[in-house]
Amino acid sequence: MKGKPGKRATVFLALGNAVSNGGVCIYFGFLVMYLSQYGYTESWIGLVMMLCALANMVSQPLIGYLTDTYVPNKQMLIILAAASIPIGFFLPASVSIPVVAAFSIILLSITEQIYGPLFDVWTVRLNERHGGVDYGITRGFGSIGYALAAMIAGKCFDAVGIQWMFVLHAVVMGLLIVVVALTENVPCDNQKTVQETNGQQRVSMAKALSMLAKNKKYMLFLFSYLFIGVGMKFVGLFYPILIEVKGGTEGDLGIGLSIMSLSEFPFMFLYSKYSKHFSIEKLMMFSLGMYVVRDIAMLLAPNLLMLELAQVTQGLSFGIFLPAFLFYMNYITPRRITTTAITIVGSAGGALASVAGTFLGGIMVEQLGIYPSMLCCTGLAVIGFGLYLASMKVKRDEIGITV
Incomplete structure (x- = not known):
């Protein structure tokens, strides 16, 4: 009996991930090229991305805490997707006014x-x-959704x-709302009634931040992600510029982004198979090491094809990294604040x-050119x-948390 709801949840969560990634790709994947056509410089685009x-x-830990405590994943995703539809049209209406x-x-x-x-934590809870x-x-x-969106x-x-x-x-985004609405809901783990049922007190935002700040393993990972995240x-932002430097077009960018996303699929799809043979920490180590290799490959690529x-x-x-990261966060942080912990890594580190x-x-x-910057x-x-x-080197029993 448990298998059928699990399979149904897998289908709808897979569709939700595909559609949401496709929507993000359509806007943010082609944003630099769109802005470049209107004369915006790399430094201006970089400034805006920094402000984002x-x-x-600020917003992601807050949304993460709200999702842990007050608004379930399903409702939160519907609210955000619905808001994204009109907001998406603000840019073409204001492209001639840089501040707006x-x-x-x-x-x-x-x-x-x-x-x-939000989809990640929803997946874990339904499982x-x-x-x-x-x-x-x-x-x-x-x-796959990102790759198809990029290519099409x-x-x-x-x-x-x-x-x-x-x-x-x-x-x-409209399609995303439909898919999310059809997906099974889960309650907030840090909700007062849920915590009372489990015999625990609800964790405040300040307490959650304090618990994470004292977690040495979490903090070292946060700073590791920060440095690797620079590359x-x-x-992510200047790949379109690299494409243009090599003489590529929007179509070439779409091909590059498609290759990027399609390469992810087999490793994510087979994660449940190969993860049985390696510890979560070793999987994280390998994936983070490959980020270094990725930067080097981009730096040394001699032509558009490469x-x-x-x-x-x-x-x-x-x-x-992505599936390993989710389980790694569950491994080193308290369940009640997992969403908060994940969003802090993604937002503060990011x-x-x-x-x-x-x-x-x-x-x-x-000032220096794209390749010296890539080397840094x-x-x-x-x-x-x-x-x-x-x-x-920090053992799990040293981090002082109650899961």
């Missing part, structure tokens, strides 16, 4: 950049309820113009990484990998 990250540093255009991008990043963590929910499949379909949108924009990205984005953010093929390293890095990887990276690209990011990734190796 700083805004998410920047505000529209920041606002959409707040509503959309948290989809992944705990029913069993048989395969995280690798649900997240793997997210990669890239060809479409080549034919009819990139300005249609906003209409296509709205359609996909992630830099490549730059596109370098995206294959995404599977060995992000494709393993925000600071964006300052260096996007804003400062944009300035460096203009690679050096920081090596430091981040070293910090993770240090975190492995």
Whole structure:
């Protein structure tokens, strides 16, 4: 009996991940090219991306705590997706006014950049309820959704113009609302009634932050993610510029993004198989090491074809990192604040990484060129990998948490 609800949940969560990733790709994957056509510089784009990250540093832990405590994942995702539809049209309406255009991008990043963590925790909770929910499949379909969106949108924009990205984005967000509405709900783990049932007190936001700050293993990982994240953010934002430097078009960008996402799928899909043979910490170590390799591959790619093929390293890095990260967070943080812990890594670590990887990276690209900037990011990734190796020496029984 448990298998059937688990399989149904897997199907709808897989669809939700695919559609949400596709929507994010259509807007943010082609955003740099759209803005470049209107004369926006790399440093301006980098500044806006930094502001997006700083805004998410505040909003994501707050949304994560609200989801842990008051608003279940299902309702939160519907609210955010519904808000994303009108917000998505703010940019084309204000593209000639830089301040307003920047505000529209920041606002959409707040509503959309948290989809992944919300789906991740939802997946874990439904698997705990029913069993048989395969995280690798649900997240793997997210990669397929991103890849299909990148390829289809890239060809479409080549034919009819990139300005249609906003209409296509709205359609996909509408579809996301339908899929989420059909998916089984779960209660908030930090809700007062749930905690009373479990014989525990609800954790306040301040207490949650204090618990995480005292967790040495968590904090070392947070800083590791910060340094490695600089390269992630830099490549994520300026990959379209790398494509343009090599003489590529929107279609070539779509191919590169498709290769990136398709490479993730087999590693996410098979995660439940190969993860049985390795500890969660060793899987994290391998995936973070591959981020260093990914930066080097981007740095040394001699032509457009090799730059596109370098995206294959995404599977060995992000494709393993993402499912391993979710279970790693469950392994080293209290269950009641798992969503909060995940969103802090993604927002606080991501925000600071964006300052260096996007804003400062944009300035460096203009002053030094994109390849010297890429070399600096690679050096920081090596430091981040070293910090993770240090975190492995901290035993789980030393972190002083009650799960």
